[in-house]
Amino acid sequence: MLTSNHIDRVVSAALEEDAPWGDLTSETLIPATAVATATLTAREAGVFSGGDVFAAAFRLTDPSITVTLRIADGETFAPGDALASVSGPARGVLQAERIGLNFVQRMSGIATQTARYVDRLAGTKARIVDTRKTTPGLRAFERHAVRSGGGFNHRFSLSDAVMAKDNHLAVLTAGGISVTDALRSVRARLSHTTHLEVEVDRIDQIEPVLAAGVDTIMLDNFTLDELRAGVALIAGRALVEASGNVTLDTVGEIAHTGVDVISSGALTHSVRSLDLGLDVVLEADPDAVSR
Incomplete structure (x- = not known):
């Protein structure tokens, strides 16, 4: 969950990186x-995400700046839509604009890409x-x-669940113990609330893993057949996750094989930030300053 404390910590670090001794230009x-x-304006269609993060960039720069969000995270927008408005001391608005934009553009890009997969x-x-x-x-x-x-x-992290991949199993079974016995030993040491997932890359690995009572089996780089x-x-004895070679072109066919979960790194690691603009206008000057 994205908490206000986490937002403030990450955004504060970004602001510090961008203006360690203040905004010399402004x-x-x-x-x-x-x-x-x-006004934060959409220059292309998409799905919005990062409103609170965008607002935090201005609030943490100057608490007297007001940000009004006109759209909620998860809502769609069209080119030309006004997504948020900002008002306050010009120096603070100009100092915070790039950090606010960087976050909201990337987060909205991820949300938009994810929606296409969905x-x-x-x-x-x-x-x-x-x-x-x-x-x-x-x-986060x-x-x-x-x-x-x-x-x-x-x-969310390595601390949240047990996810045994090929290298883990190779080490675990190095002493001659079977995969089933090794995983049963792991299961016995875990809390009943801790999820146990195991990755396999061949059909013949499935039964020995199932025999250990795992919660999810990841079928890695399997063909559709x-x-x-x-x-x-x-057959329902564990959740089935498909992973590997998941793209917009393949995800639909993968889903129709009957798997429960499809994991894709492309949702976050190969996303283009959306084109959103923030046009700043000084009240005493009718000319817009665009970034």
Whole structure:
């Protein structure tokens, strides 16, 4: 969940990076008494995300700046739509604008991309989820954006669940113990509330993993026929996750194999920020200053 404390911590770090000793340009060019207004405007269609993050950039720069959001996270917009308005001391507005825009453009890009994936799942039971392929330090922001687009989140961190991949199993079974016995040993040490997921890359690995009582089996880089066979073999004894080679062109076919979950790093690691504009107008000057 994206909390206000987390937003303030990350946005404060971004503001510090952008203006460690203040905004030299605004402080030398803009009168201290100048007041500005600005409108966040969509230059292309999309799904909105990051409203609270956008507002925090201005609030943390100057608490007297007012930000009014005209759209909620998860809502769609068209080119030309006004998404938010900003008003307050001009120096603060100009200093915060780039950080506010950077966050809201990227988060809305993720939300928009996720919504496209969600649309391809219509008529299936599958849900699209993100992965840990997020920008370091921005995971909470990016995963919030996935939810804004109608997607779901995988485990948030390495601390949240057990997810055994091929390298884990290779180490675990190095002493000659079977995969089933090794996973049963893991299961016995876990709390009853802790989820256990195991990745397999071949059909013949499924039964030994199922015998250990795992919660989810990830079918990694399976073909469509293999996915269908895997779903039939598992037969509801565990959740089935498909991963690997998931794109907008393939996600619909993958969903129709009957899997429960489809994970895709592309939701966050290969997204283009949306084109949103913030036009700032000094109240004493009718000319717009655009960034």
